[in-house]
Amino acid sequence: MFDSLTDRLGGALKSITGQAKLTEENIKDTMREVRMALLEADVALPAVKAFTDRVKERAIGSEVMTSLNPGQAFLKIVNDELRDVMGEANEGLNLAVQPPAIILMAGLQGAGKTTTAAKLARFLKERDKKKVMMVSVDVYRPAAIKQLETLSTEVGSLFFPSDISQKPIDIAKAAIQAAKTQFADVLIVDTAGRLAIDEEMMGEIKDLHSAISPQETLFIVDAMTGQDAANTAKAFNDALPLTGVILTKADGDARGGAALSVRHVTGKPIKFMGMGEKTEALEPFHPDRVASRILDLGDIMTLVEDAERKIDKKKADKLTQKLKAGKGFDLEDFRDQLRQMNNMGGITSMLDKLPGMSGMANMAKQTDAAEGQFKQMDSIICSMTPMERHFPDKINGSRKKRIARGSGTQIQDINRLLKQHKQMQKMMKKMTAKGGMKKMMRAMGGMTGGGGGMPPMMR
Structure with missing residues (x-):
């Protein structure tokens, strides 16, 4: 996410962050580079102007000029202003009403509304423990109703059936009663x-909004459309009282223009962003964390939250106890670690959230080598017998031939896999012998308020 913007901003800021002294001249030169980086990332011009003006004003002020490390102070200003452009903090959904709280999804065709509705239903069900019902009032695309019904089964939400012969308002009112x-x-x-230019269709959604009075009216927009996303959001905001925006396909947006433009142009907060095709791929939008990712400063908090939510804590604790007891690290343990990393989005997703690692994440994304290797390793281990997994040293030439045939490798x-496992085994032994694991667990605990669930491979 935001790969090209990260690269361009990184290049622009690199020259100035190492300066012992900042002058109006080198600040001006840097800001010219920053402006070009933002415009190339398809950020809306008003947002670029407001951002660069604020950074320049603060950079020439006393907070940088009197700082012991002016370069780092300048970087902090850029980080603060990036965050402010996108909003102060994550703004959640307002669901504190007499049930059912109604969420109206609006947007352009092809923006991913139906999939996002399912992602949101899953998010609310799993994280907020809400009982969710979904209904489609799209009477123009029969497949949309069926698609939503299929997705509702997948995410475990209630579904209210509708038909293309009905009117959207009638469907919505009946769904409210059913809810x-x-x-x-x-x-x-x-x-x-x-x-937005289709007056008849915009009139229809205005009438629908008036008839059901939703608590949340969310504009769903494709992040890859750049500053056009902000312009269409503004057009919809002029027609409807939007309460927020969801950016879809943010994982495929290397530029970041939409994320940096929408809030400035519409005044409405980005509440979520879609980070993949799967129904669990919806993240709350945290402006401070996104700003940190753009500047390649990492996003440890999201990584930790992912770990807390997606990692099997019982397995992680069991492995920790096993290693402490000196029982070794076998191939089944190795496979469990690979799978836990895969549950967190794979190595690419994790690298993307670590400070200074966006370049490696981008490289891994382009080659897909890491993800492919993980799948291959899992396949190889699955082709082994339980005895071979527990005692890798017993795998001789004939066993290797059988395993290769079984895994298609x-x-x-x-x-290669056996060598990698051996290296991991040695590392685990050293960590356990020297108390390194305990230190790392303590450090991780300080960062998360517990952190016992992080897998050793990640520690």
Whole structure:
């Protein structure tokens, strides 16, 4: 995410962060580079101007000029202002009303409204423990109703059936009654895609909004459309009282223009961003964390939250106890570590959230080598017998041939895996012998308020 913007801003800021003294001249030169980086990232011009003016004003002020490390002080200003452009903090959904709280999804056709409705239903069900119902009022695209029904089954939400012969307002009102009867906490209303210039369709959604008075009216927009995302959000905001924005396909947006433009242009907060095709790939939008990622300062908090939520804590604790007891680290343990990392989005996603690692994450993304290797290693271990997994040293030449046939790999792939496992085993032994694991657990605990669930491979 934001790869090209990170690269360009990194290059612009590198020359100035190492300066022992900042002058108006080198600040001016740097800001010219920053302005170009933002414009190339497709950030809306008003947002670029407001951002650069604020940074320049603060940089020439006393907080930088009198700082012991002016370069770092300047970087902090850029980080603060990036955050302010996108909003002070994450703004959650307002669901504190008499159930059902109604969420109206609006946006252009193809922006990903239906998939995002399902992602949001899953998010509310799993994280906020809400009982969610979904309904489609898209009577223009019959497949949309079926698609939402299929997705509702996948995410485990209630579904209110509708038909293309019905009127959107009638469907929505009937769904509200059904949500009350079935004690749903939240009703998500998925609408038809429409263009802001289509007066008839915009009139329809205005009438729908008036008829059901939703607590949240969310604009769903494709992040890859750059500053056009901000312009269409503004057009919808002029027609509807939007309460927030969800950016879809943010994982495929290397530029970041939409994230930096929407809040400035519309005044409405970005509440979530879609980070993949799977229904669990929806993240709350934290401006401070996104600013930190853009400047390649990492996003440890999101990484820790992912670990707390997605890692099997029982398995992690069991492995820790096993290693402490000196029982060694076998291939089943190795496979569990690979799978836990995969649950967190794979090595690329994790590298993206670590400070200074965006370049490596980008490289891994382009080659897909790391993800492919993880799958191959998992396949090889699954082709072994339980005895071979527990006692890798017993894997001889004939066993390697059988494992290679079973996993569709070559003998050299088996040898590579065994070598990597051996290296990991040695590392685990050293960490346990020297109390390194305990120190790392304590450090991780200080960062998370507990942190016992982080897998040793990540520690």
